[in-house]
Amino acid sequence: MFLQQLVNGITQGSMFALLAISFAIVYGTLRLVNFATGSLYMVGAFAGWMIVQFVTANLFLAILAGAVAGFIMGFVLERFAFRALRGVARIASLICTIGFAWFINELMTVLFGAERKAMPPFYSDTAFVISGVSVSWLQIILVAVAVVILVLLQLLIFRTRIGLAIRAVSLDFKTAGLMGIPIDRVISFTFALAGAMAGISGVLASAYYNAVFPFMGNIAGLKSFSAAVFGGLTSIPGAILGGYLLGLVENFGVQVISAGYRDIIGFVIMVVFLLVRPQGLLGRKSS
Amino acid sequence: MNTLRDLIRSRPIVTAAVVTVFLAALPFLLGNNYYVRVATIVGIYVILVSSLNIIIGFTGMFSLGHAAFYGIGAYTSAMLTTMAGWNFWLALPVAGIVAGIFGTLIGLATLRLRAVFLAFTTLGFGEITRIVILNWRSFTRGPMGIAGVPIPTLFGWTFDRYGYYYLVVVLAALTVGIIYRVYHSRVGRALVAIREDETAARSMGVNVFGYKVLAFTFACVFAGIAGSFFAHFQRFVSADSFANLESFAIITMVALGGTGSIFGPILGALILVILPEVFRFLAQYRGVIYGLVLILVIVLKPGGLAGVKGIFEKPKTPKRRKRR
Numbered sequence: 001m002f003l004q005q006l007v008n009g010i011t012q013g014s015m016f017a018l019l020a021i022s023f024a025i026v027y028g029t030l031r032l033v034n035f036a037t038g039s040l041y042m043v044g045a046f047a048g049w050m051i052v053q054f055v056t057a058n059l060f061l062a063i064l065a066g067a068v069a070g071f072i073m074g075f076v077l078e079r080f081a082f083r084a085l086r087g088v089a090r091i092a093s094l095i096c097t098i099g100f101a102w103f104i105n106e107l108m109t110v111l112f113g114a115e116r117k118a119m120p121p122f123y124s125d126t127a128f129v130i131s132g133v134s135v136s137w138l139q140i141i142l143v144a145v146a147v148v149i150l151v152l153l154q155l156l157i158f159r160t161r162i163g164l165a166i167r168a169v170s171l172d173f174k175t176a177g178l179m180g181i182p183i184d185r186v187i188s189f190t191f192a193l194a195g196a197m198a199g200i201s202g203v204l205a206s207a208y209y210n211a212v213f214p215f216m217g218n219i220a221g222l223k224s225f226s227a228a229v230f231g232g233l234t235s236i237p238g239a240i241l242g243g244y245l246l247g248l249v250e251n252f253g254v255q256v257i258s259a260g261y262r263d264i265i266g267f268v269i270m271v272v273f274l275l276v277r278p279q280g281l282l283g284r285k286s287s
Numbered sequence: 288m289n290t291l292r293d294l295i296r297s298r299p300i301v302t303a304a305v306v307t308v309f310l311a312a313l314p315f316l317l318g319n320n321y322y323v324r325v326a327t328i329v330g331i332y333v334i335l336v337s338s339l340n341i342i343i344g345f346t347g348m349f350s351l352g353h354a355a356f357y358g359i360g361a362y363t364s365a366m367l368t369t370m371a372g373w374n375f376w377l378a379l380p381v382a383g384i385v386a387g388i389f390g391t392l393i394g395l396a397t398l399r400l401r402a403v404f405l406a407f408t409t410l411g412f413g414e415i416t417r418i419v420i421l422n423w424r425s426f427t428r429g430p431m432g433i434a435g436v437p438i439p440t441l442f443g444w445t446f447d448r449y450g451y452y453y454l455v456v457v458l459a460a461l462t463v464g465i466i467y468r469v470y471h472s473r474v475g476r477a478l479v480a481i482r483e484d485e486t487a488a489r490s491m492g493v494n495v496f497g498y499k500v501l502a503f504t505f506a507c508v509f510a511g512i513a514g515s516f517f518a519h520f521q522r523f524v525s526a527d528s529f530a531n532l533e534s535f536a537i538i539t540m541v542a543l544g545g546t547g548s549i550f551g552p553i554l555g556a557l558i559l560v561i562l563p564e565v566f567r568f569l570a571q572y573r574g575v576i577y578g579l580v581l582i583l584v585i586v587l588k589p590g591g592l593a594g595v596k597g598i599f600e601k602p603k604t605p606k607r608r609k610r611r
Contacts, residue, residue: 033403084586091349091402095542096585098351098535103578110571218531222414225407260422267411274404275396 003133005251011139011208013247014146017240018201019224020231021153022194024239027228029170029190032090035097036077037198038221039104042214044070044199045206046108049119059122059207063145066203067196073104074195078188101217108214116213119206142204149200150240156193157236166190170234219263226270232280241281310456314449323448325564327520330455331513332556334462336540337549338509341466343538344547345475346502347482348398349406352413353537356507358529360386360514362420365433365524375439379515386511387504394503398496413531420526432525436518451520458516462509467549469505478502482547532574539581545591554592 019041026034047069048062055061081100085093123137157163165186168176177183205220206212223246231242246266253265273280295302314323339353360382367373367381397408420427427433439446439454446454469475477498480488489495518524536559544555559580563573584591 033407081582081586088589089347091406092585092589094349094403094406095538096582098538099578099581099585101578102532102535103575103582106572106574106578110575219414222407222411226411229404229407258422261418264411264415264418267415270411271396271408274400274408278400278404 001255003131005255006248007133007135007139009248009251010244011142011247012250013244014143015201015205015208015220015243016224016227016246017243018146018149018197018204019220020228020239020243020246021150021236022197022201023225023228024231024233024236025190025194025197028234028236029166030082030173030187032082033094033097033225034077034191034194035094035221036081036101036104037194037224038217038219039101040070040073040077040195040198040217041202041205041220042108042212042217043073043104044202045212045216046112046202047199048203048206049117049212052120057120057122059141059203062207063200063203066199068199070195070197070199070202071192072195074198075188075192077195078191082187082191083184101221105214105217112214114214116211119210119212121210122207138207142208145200145204149197153193153197153236162186162189223263223266226266228280229270230273230280232282235280235282238280238282310460311453314452320448323452325561327448327452327455329557329560330452330459331517331520332537332540332560333459333553334455334509334513334516335537336544336552336556337459337463337466338506338513339537340541340544340546340548340552341469341478341502341506343541344545344551345470345478345482346499347402348499348503349402350409350503350506351406351531351534351538352393352409352411352416353506353510354529354531354533355409355413355416356386356390356510357514357517357533358416358420358524358526359389360511361518361524361529362427362433362514363511364515365436365518366427368437368519369433369435375437375515375519376441379512382515382518383508383512386514387508390504390507390510391500394500398499398503410531410534413529413534417526417530420529427526430525432523432527433518434523436522436524438522439519455516455520458512462512463549463553466509470549474498474501479547535581536577539577539584541591542584543580543591545593548591548593551591551593558592 019037022037022040023033026032026037044066048066051062051065052058077097077100081096082093085096121138123141125137126134127137127140128135155163157166165176165181166189168179168181169183169186169190173183173187176186201220201224202217205216224243227242227246228239229242230245231240232238246269249269250262250265254262313326317323317326335353335357339350342348342350342353363385364375364378364382367378368375373381393409393412397405400408421430423429439450444450470478477488477493480491480493481495481498485495514529517528521528540555540559541552542555543559544553545551559577563570563576569576
């Protein structure tokens with residue numbers, strides 16, 4: 001039983017971690033919360049589903065499609081909801097992303113209908129069994145994909161020129177601008193990158209739960225935001241840690257309290273963290 | 288707009304009389320039960336939007352969970368009247384007080400945090416409230432909701448459609464009136480000072496945290512009262528009526544009407560309740576329209592329709608704003 005929860009926790013934690021990173025990248029660069037992250041996750045899942053449904057039943061192609069869709073949506077979102085509002089009270093752009101999230105969710109409902117669409121099962125064969133707990137290939141692939149993406153992201157941020165630019169902008173975007181860094185382009189890229197993370201997470205989740213629907217991103221987005229908060233909103237390793245912790249805490253927590261309360265575990269931890277340690281586990285203290 | 292405003296200012300008693308007569312005659316002018324029902328719903332939203340405006344527009348705080356307090360009020364009233372056999376007139380203020388107590392607790396816990404965190408905590412609280420209502424079956428009857436909430440009676444007279452309408456008009460008028468008086472009082476000035484510049488307000492001796500908690504609580508009391516009325520009007524409550532989308536709808540109305548204005552929220556509620564009713568064929572696009580309105584207002588007309596200086600607007604000269 002313990003092992004089963006551990007495996008489930010790690011698998012779900014991978015998806016939370018990717019989505020939490022999406023929050024952390026945007027918050028780390030601009031100190032803004034992108035409320036529409038959950039919608040980008042949903043759009044990514046729909047893109048993956050469409051590939052599987054209409055082109056070819058290949059999970060990896062679906063993940064790529066999800067990443068591309070998320071990338072584009074993140075870019076568009078920044079262009080229309082954030083750029084015009086730079087310099088205004090931060091809360092204005094938060095509310096604007098709420099509008100955006102609502103708009104996208106409802107638009108997808110109108111276009112595709114509110115009911116759940118099935119994602120065909122992928123790699124559902126058992127890979128191995130340890131002391132009575134079976135682990136499917138899908139679970140291994142999900143965790144592996146998440147880990148690869150996380151490593152690639154770290155490389156991108158710490159080993160490339162654009163990564164250097166992102167770090168500079170996140171420290172102080174005025175100074176970065178004076179140093180000749182094209183801030184607008186860097187910020188656009190950051191949002192698009194965050195969107196791609198959300199999109200990939202959405203495809204992984206839709207494959208794991210076999211379901212795609214327009215409101216799938218709401219709860220997932222909120223939970224991952226809590227994960228990002230208790231990992232430290234400004235830190236990518238923190239978001240990863242937060243994501244996996246949330247996955248584990250949720251799965252073990254359900255053993256203690258009723259399953260119906262599953263979705264509130266994350267919020268409760270988030271509120272506790274905000275009160276006790278607002279910078280999170282690994283975040284840096286900000287003014 | 289300005290001449291109208293001047294006219295209203297210079298002739299307050301005449302204006303009040305005209306508005307009273309108009310509101311009193313409205314159900315007879317509409318002459319259709321369905322229209323009167325829509326007018327009543329507008330009234331509920333006027334209370335909700337005006338009260339949220341205290342938080343967002345006056346104080347510059349962010350609550351994304353206003354529907355939770357609305358729901359708490361509705362459930363309190365529904366449970367007191369159906370399970371404990373209370374009278375509506377007693378349950379109404381108690382619903383407001385219970386919602387206010389929850390508001391105080393949330394406020395005490397979160398109002399020291401930065402705005403963004405407050406926003407997410409209240410959003411989380413909204414979700415927690417909904418999930419607890421759905422799961423605590425022995426107490427709230429869970430997903431089945433509470434049916435058969437009694438119709439209010441007054442001296443043996445049972446409320447009909449028109450009765451509900453007049454009751455909500457009185458409640459909304461009281462709400463707006465009280466908010467107006469508070470806004471133009473010492474407390475109101477303190478709240479606006481906090482919105483404009485927290486540090487400056489603190490250095491002037493304003494108890495920032497205390498006033499924030501007060502404003503938050505105050506707004507939640509009205510949300511609870513609106514909830515109580517809703518429970519007895521709809522005669523059925525379930526968690527679905529108080530989901531986060533409801534909070535967003537209220538925020539959209541505040542933003543559209545104009546944050547920080549007294550009249551704006553009324554306008555916002557009026558437009559966004561009536562619009563989907565007029566364009567029934569657009570029913571399935573209701574959410575799309577609300578979302579789009581929210582984006583467009585914030586990007587294009589941050590002051591909202593009332594045209595006051597809203598909190599979404601870009602400061603003319605960053606950091607140091609001067610009003611003189």
